[in-house]
Each structure stands twice: as structure tokens, then as C-alpha cells.
Amino acid sequence: MKITNICCIGAGYVGGPTMAVIAQKNPNIKVTVVDLNEARIAAWNHDDLEQLPIYEPGLDAVVAEARNRNLFFSTDVDGAIEAAEMVFISVNTPTKTYGKGKGMAADLKYIELCARQIARVATTDKIIVEKSTLPVRTAQAIKSILDNTGNGVKYQILSNPEFLAEGTAVQDLMAPDRVLIGGEQTEEGLKAIQALVDVYSTWVPDENILTTNLWSSELSKLTANAFLAQRVSSINALSELCEVTGADVNEVANAIGKDSRIGPKFLKASVGFGGSCFQKDILNLVYISKSYGLNEVADYWEQVIIMNDYQKHRFASKIIQTLYNTISGKKIAFLGWAFKKDTNDTRESAAIYVADQLIDEQATIAVYDPKVTAQQMESDLNYLGTRAEEENERFLMSIKDPYEACKDAHAIAVLTEWDEFKTYDWQKIYDNMLKPAFVFDGRGILDHQKLETIGFQVYVIGK
Numbered sequence: 001m002k003i004t005n006i007c008c009i010g011a012g013y014v015g016g017p018t019m020a021v022i023a024q025k026n027p028n029i030k031v032t033v034v035d036l037n038e039a040r041i042a043a044w045n046h047d048d049l050e051q052l053p054i055y056e057p058g059l060d061a062v063v064a065e066a067r068n069r070n071l072f073f074s075t076d077v078d079g080a081i082e083a084a085e086m087v088f089i090s091v092n093t094p095t096k097t098y099g100k101g102k103g104m105a106a107d108l109k110y111i112e113l114c115a116r117q118i119a120r121v122a123t124t125d126k127i128i129v130e131k132s133t134l135p136v137r138t139a140q141a142i143k144s145i146l147d148n149t150g151n152g153v154k155y156q157i158l159s160n161p162e163f164l165a166e167g168t169a170v171q172d173l174m175a176p177d178r179v180l181i182g183g184e185q186t187e188e189g190l191k192a193i194q195a196l197v198d199v200y201s202t203w204v205p206d207e208n209i210l211t212t213n214l215w216s217s218e219l220s221k222l223t224a225n226a227f228l229a230q231r232v233s234s235i236n237a238l239s240e241l242c243e244v245t246g247a248d249v250n251e252v253a254n255a256i257g258k259d260s261r262i263g264p265k266f267l268k269a270s271v272g273f274g275g276s277c278f279q280k281d282i283l284n285l286v287y288i289s290k291s292y293g294l295n296e297v298a299d300y301w302e303q304v305i306i307m308n309d310y311q312k313h314r315f316a317s318k319i320i321q322t323l324y325n326t327i328s329g330k331k332i333a334f335l336g337w338a339f340k341k342d343t344n345d346t347r348e349s350a351a352i353y354v355a356d357q358l359i360d361e362q363a364t365i366a367v368y369d370p371k372v373t374a375q376q377m378e379s380d381l382n383y384l385g386t387r388a389e390e391e392n393e394r395f396l397m398s399i400k401d402p403y404e405a406c407k408d409a410h411a412i413a414v415l416t417e418w419d420e421f422k423t424y425d426w427q428k429i430y431d432n433m434l435k436p437a438f439v440f441d442g443r444g445i446l447d448h449q450k451l452e453t454i455g456f457q458v459y460v461i462g463k
């Protein structure tokens, strides 16, 4: 079976870039990305590529090439579903904030709504592809909804989890370490798998396309993120030990990373991992383990999250303690708010939690981030629900110029590893700060020796 028409439900961080690349690489397939959110679709269709709703290096060029050729963005969800032979589900699956599994289980509300919508409108057979990260065995639920509420048409469900990292999405999509496709191991299932393999094989080498059963594919996605997050929590746990023993976490990371069995990646000590995936997926893994009665397995993975929370808390406490245990009324400048560099995404960013703790102590936080809007910062902080929104507004401000943000500050905290922070005129920043001038480098990116020579008091995680 040859696919000529693809629909993707959800024009977010996953659906948008993924479909843009699939369309660019398959000019003969019409790809329509749909979303309920009209503003988001309008932004994807904006003539000015600077206005795309998602910032990813290289994405604008891909969109420019494929858009209105065979890549379309639309709010006509029903029409796009009906026209497609293959429908990707790429909607959000946040952690539940209510009811059973609150704070841990994935909220499958949006997935179920999609399944019901597909069942309602489809009048021809379709292959449904799970792109969103889902708990293992979700395909079963989707299939059951489709089969029981549909118009008698046949469905095949595939799991094709996304492994792209934000900030490098286009690069990861162009040259993926692997593409994973899981499906039913029946004749029809294998045919559906092959149809999706053909979409990817226009640019991904065959040996990098792995096919598995549905459940292995669903579980591999959670597991990949859990393993990566575990490495960050492991190096972060060691960072504190380095600080008290005189070891240097970078030297330790380098030494262990040279062992090819361990490898050099994901060993960068930080103020804590963030992003929409790591915490959510691990909590999900913990919840699934518990629901099967595997309490030791659940506790093992939960410790990765506990360590991450501790790391954020420890960084904030270090700032408070260093500033003589009183930061009330003091201005603290934040460089960075995004959960990592080269993205405007702030979900679960460490900066939010560090700011919250400092505001509890009545510090004023002046944030500069090259890509995050003031509105986003406020809404991130409000989402925690720690205090009234007016109060958050009073204590948190977004400043569009880094030098302005640092002016008259008692301390600067680096929360995101944006490259531009390294290129600033640090002498000028120092001259305009209150003394003693402190820098807390939560990402270990600045030239610490130079800063000390200028006169800064510098704290670096893991040193």
C-alpha cells in the first residue's frame, strides 16, 4: 500500500517539525497538519517565517520549501482526517492534574477525543499512528474506541514514537539514530508497518528503521527518556559530592565518559533537567509499574525525579545562603528561562522552580531569555499556584536586554545554556551591579576564571 495523503492531528513541538520534514522528503505525499488552536495554525501559515509558533534552528527553511506545495496547516480537522490514508496523532499527553493517578499518570483525554473524532468522520480504512508519548498498551484503548464507535471501516494502529530533542529537532529528524515503528504482528499489521517504513525510507537508511511489536515500541519511548534522565540525575547527584570533596564534576564526567560502555553524552551537570518529556515519562513509568504491583521498580525510577527536584532546590538554597540568608527586596537577574538552549519551550524548566523558591523569600527576579515571552514566564509561575497572580507580577519581570536585567542586581543566575551568554561584556555587567557581585552558573558555561579576575564571586554546580 502506497500512502499519498497524511493527516497529523496536533501542530505542536512534535507534530509541526515532524510533518514538515516528512513533507519535505516526500513531495508526492500531501501532508496536512491540523489543530483546534486557530492562532497556532495561523502562525504556521504566516508569511513571515519568524512568526512560526515554534522556534527550532533550520525549521523555517524546511517549512518554506514544503508549505503550500504538499505541506498544509489547517483547522479543518474532520476534512483532513477523511481525506487521509494515514492519520498521525500528535496531541499533548500531560501528566494528570486530577483524579486517579493525579500527578503521575498521563492524561489521555486528548488522545481519546482524537480517537472518537476519527471514528466519527472516517468512511474509508485508515492507518492510525501514535506519535505522542503514551503509556504502554494505549494502542489497545485507541483500537477499542475506533472499533466500537466507528462506521465499520478497518483500522490498523501503529506506534511511531518521536525521539527528536527540542533545539535540534530538524537535525534529529533529518538524521535520526533510529526510527521505531511498532505494529500488530498480523498480515494486515505488517502491511501497515511497511507503509510507514516506506514514508521514512525516502531519507532514512533501512538499517536505522526498527520494527517491533506495538508494546515494545510504546515502552521503548518511555524507557529511552527514563535512561537519559537517569544519567542527568546521576551526574547531578555526583555534583554535590564533588563540591564537598574538592573533585570537579566536569573532570569526573570526562573521565567516566571516555569509557565507551558509558559514553560522553548526557553527563553535563546542571540545575536540573526540564522539558515536556523526562519528568512526565518517568512519572508515567512509575505509575505503570505501580499499577502492576511492581513497587521496587516504581521506587527505583521515582528516585530520578526526587534527585532532580532536589537539584533545583539545592541551587536556589545556595543562592539564598550565599547572599547572607536574606534576599528580601534584592534583585536577582536570571539569564535564561527556557528548559534548554535553542528553544522557546519552557515546560518543566528548572528556572520556574528556582524563581518560585526565591520569590518565597521576597526577592525580585529580572529575567532575560532570548526567545521566551514575558507572558509565558508569568503563566509558568502562575501555573504553580504558589501565590496570587498579582504578587507574581510584582516579583517577576521580563527584561528584553541582558545588561538591563543585570543592572543593580545583587546576583546573576544562569538557568539556560544559551551560547550568547558567553559572549557578553562581563566587565560592563560587573560595573553596573551591586557589590559583592555574585554569579551562580547553573549550567557551567561561563569562563569562571575570567569572571573571578573581574571581581565576581562565582559559584558553579559541581565545583
Ligand code: UDX
Pocket (backbone or CB within 6 Å): none
Ligand atoms: C568492572 C568494570 O567493568 C571495570 O572497568 C573495573 O575496572 C572493574 O569492575 P568486572 O567486574 O570485571 O569489571 O566486570 P564487568 O564486565 O564490568 O561486569 C560486571 C557485572 O555486570 C558482571 O556480573 C556482568 O555479568 C554484569 N553485566 C555487565 C550485566 O549484567 N549486563 C551488562 O550489560 C554488562
Ligand code: UDX
Pocket (backbone or CB within 6 Å): 162, 163, 164, 165, 166, 167, 225, 228, 232, 265, 266, 267, 268, 269, 270, 271, 272, 273, 274, 275, 276, 277, 278, 339, 340
Ligand atoms: C528529550 C529526549 O532527548 C528526546 O529524545 C525525547 O524524544 C524528548 O525528550 P528534550 O526534552 O527536547 O528531548 O531535551 P533534552 O536535550 O533531552 O534535555 C532534557 C533536559 O535535560 C534539559 O533540561 C537539559 O538541559 C537537561 N540536560 C541534558 C542536562 O541537564 N544535562 C545533560 O547532560 C543533558
Ligand code: ADP
Pocket (backbone or CB within 6 Å): 009, 010, 011, 012, 013, 014, 015, 034, 035, 036, 037, 040, 077, 090, 091, 092, 093, 110, 113, 114, 132, 276
Ligand atoms: P507536543 O510537544 O506533544 O507536540 P504540544 O502541546 O506542543 O505538544 O502540541 C499538541 C497540540 O495538539 C496542541 O497545539 C493542541 O492544540 C493540539 N490538540 C490537542 N487535542 C486536539 C484535537 N482533538 N484536535 C486537534 N488538535 C488537538
